[in-house]
């Protein structure tokens with residue numbers, strides 16, 4: 001299997017795509033064609049463990065890795081760092097939906113599903129290509145990727161990880177998770193700007209040949225742990241297969257039945273992985289793209305116009321979705337445009353120059369055949385958390401609540417009765433203050449910090465507060481660097497001096 005760049009650069013192997021992160025023409029790597037799983041092969045996943053399912057799926061998407069390589073990577077990634085044996089358990093949400101819980105890993109958000117595995121894939125890819133420089137991972141985070149990347153790469157030999165997060169744009173717990181990270185190969189820097197500024201800055205560093213030369217002179221080579229890296233996407237394809245296998249296992253569906261997935265979306269990585277699972281043969285029904293008030297994707301899917309010109313950026317209680325420039329949409333466009341790299345490059349250039357583009361009618365038609373979209377505002381998110389806890393006895397975080405509310409609205413307006421899965425992306429305790437406020441009211445949180453809120457949430461709901469949160473306030477802060485948004489390259493260089 002070869003990987004193409006969305007902007008037309010020469011094809012490479014999956015391991016090379018993972019090693020590079022971004023293609024040299026600034027495009028993203030995508031599979032030239034997709035492996036095809038039959039319904040029988042998918043049904044055969046039902047009795048298997050998550051690790052075995054992962055091996056089946058990954059070996060087909062990453063044919064230049066040996067079975068032994070993948071087996072040891074999977075064993076290392078999905079082991080004791082997770083708090084449950086199923087790794088990605090499915091829970092029933094009332095009688096109307098299922099939740100695919102992707103937050104049982106070390107940092108309590110779904111980013112662990114990919115970032116626990118990526119360091120293995122990346123170091124193996126380096127070996128395959130005779131790379132003996134230190135792989136320098138640059139990350140822009142809206143809150144959850146940063147800690148997951150730091151945790152994944154922590155003290156991994158031959159790697160170094162530098163994370164940029166928006167100053168004031170992440171929750172107290174998210175910030176503390178990052179700035180208390182130990183290890184000898186980690187850097188954390190606050191950027192005076194929002195997530196889009198951080199992501200744009202990182203992309204700029206990647207496309208700067210002078211910076212690459214400076215790194216090379218230090219014996220380093222840049223790579224990415226953001227979802228622009230194919231190595232982030234492919235582990236995410238696994239859990240859609242796993243969810244489907246679980247639904248077969250519990251008798252909720254028959255092999256071959258379609259399943260809808262509703263995904264709380266920011267950078268479009270998670271939902272695109274579901275699309276890729278579908279392209280590989282998983283019977284995916286409708287993909288429902290759920291947004292918060294930063295609803296550029298809702299408008300895009302409904303109208304075909306991607307327009308950020310007159311859009312305010314909102315800081316919401318689902319901060320990991322506070323994104324206006326959604327990187328992975330480029331991969332979807334490439335697919336919808338029939339792998340036309342020139343066309344995608346032109347659309348991306350237009351977005352950069354004018355802040356907007358409009359896709360053709362035929363592309364819009366293909367988009368809407370597969371995707372639906374909706375969004376929910378802040379009070380809608382709180383109301384959904386409260387409703388879910390009261391009616392379904394299911395405690396959800398602010399991001400998951402976006403998906404839950406959007407799915408209910410979708411089902412109501414379309415009458416679509418297909419078995420539906422809410423992709424649950426974070427532990428409620430990662431956003432404990434907002435969750436507590438939603439179920440107990442504003443008085444409950446006033447005067448309490450995130451940690452006191454989590455303790456109260458635990459008391460009130462009789463659910464267990466994860467150790468990773470409870471221990472945070474007592475950990476020493478190890479990273480305090482702050483930089484201007486146009487001085488990120490200098491900040492990296494001075495951090496590694």
Ligand SMILES: *Cc1c(COP(=O)(O)O)cnc(C)c1O
Pocket residue numbers: 109110111144145227264265266267268269270271320321399400425426
């Ligand atoms: C990153 C994140 C999202 C958005 O995922 P994308 O792949 O960027 O669309 C949603 N919820 C949580 C909790 C996240 O950390």
